[in-house]
Amino acid sequence: MNASFEKIVQYIKTHCEADDYSLHIMGGDNHETRFAQNRITQHLAGPDLDITLNVAFDNKTGSASVNQDDPHTLDHLIKTAQDIARLNQPDPEYIGTAPAAQLPQVDNCDPATKNLDPKQMVEYVNQVIQRAKTMDARVSGMTEKHHYERLLFTKGGFLGYDASTSFGHSMTLKKGESETKVSFAAKSYAGFDPQREFDRLQDQLESLVNQQSMDAEKIAVILRPSALGELLRYMAWMMNRRQSDEGFTPYTGQMGKLFFGENFSLYSTLKNPDITASSFSSEGIPSQEITWIENGVIHNMPSNRYWAQKQGHEPKEYFNFYIPGGNTSEEEMMKMVPRGLIINRFWYIRPVDMKVGELTGMTRDGVLYFEDGKVKHAINNLRFNEIPYQATRRILALGPNEAVSPSTSIPSLLIDGFNFVDKTSF
Incomplete structure (x- = not known):
């Protein structure tokens, strides 16, 4: 685990006076090379840090966020969250934070992507710019790589840590009145080929001429x-267990029934090495193999911890999407x-x-x-x-x-x- 994350956890444990709390830490090392009109316009690079503390006194809750981890800032974070909670109205849907849990082993971090030299990213961009110039067209877009670290700690005993990488390249090609876009996004840059991506982009553009x-x-x-x-994204957003139980979506009363097409299935999976899979949700729900839809039959819908406890079922959240x-x-x-x-x-x-x-x-x-x-x-x-x-x-x-x-x-x-x-x- 990130040593600076551990220091933040220890500081909150020592100084937070709330009856209950959850600490979310998100860190990132980000590189983004932007280009427009056949020119590189900027390269943004550097670390990000976001620390959010949610606290509760009985069922009165408060939340605050900061982006630095020195003691003075962390004191401000604790005081702000606690002051808000003390002044707040009781939350009738409050439940205690997640307890300790066994989390799955995941592998979301590609070392080669984490260590990808920004000079190589610039070279990728230069290649597509040269291709655009040779066809008297203009290309704009962005190449990016990210290394993320994420931690959730609760007074209830939950501790989860994940690290992940991502690589992306998107570009729009314009010539005359024709314009089109392609994009590549994955946890690893290993499958990325700028020439192949530009070939795809050029083919799309040429198909739009007439x-x-x-x-x-x-x-x-x-x-x-x-x-x-x-x-x-929208279909999955509508598949919410609470909204469905309360009659606000088309999925009301459809659990266990054939509702989608028979050759349509949707899963969240820990077994596909090509996509990332967080080991826990923002509420501290451990990830597991989940069948949302199989051969058209709805097997599960996402549900937060409050609604799952109220209705007597297991909480579940999307952590990735896989349609076979x-x-x-x-x-x-x-x-x-x-x-x-x-x-x-x-x-x-x-x-x-x-x-x-x-x-x-x-x-x-x-x-x-x-x-x-x-x-x-x-x-x-x-x-x-x-x-x-x-x-x-x-x-x-x-x-x-x-x-x-x-x-x-x-x-x-x-x-x-x-x-x-x-x-x-x-």
């Missing part, structure tokens, strides 16, 4: 992993339906009706129209109104898995009858 207008309709789509990932894919290529998917669209990404996603589970949002970074198994041309961006769990019932094929973030591995999906409702001008 864009044609198309009206919105229900049509088959190939959701690339990045697009699926953006939908997944298949082996159907994009080319094979295009041959499985008469016509359809390839979606790179979504953005501006918002709930339309939480109880129904309906979302709206827009496509971005290029939409391709295909027919008779071949891409014909790009089209304008479109707005969708769709209910994700219903869309999973129309999955026709799954592609290979891809990491879209350090903690998410998901496939591409071929979905029939995706509901687009309008054109968009951006």
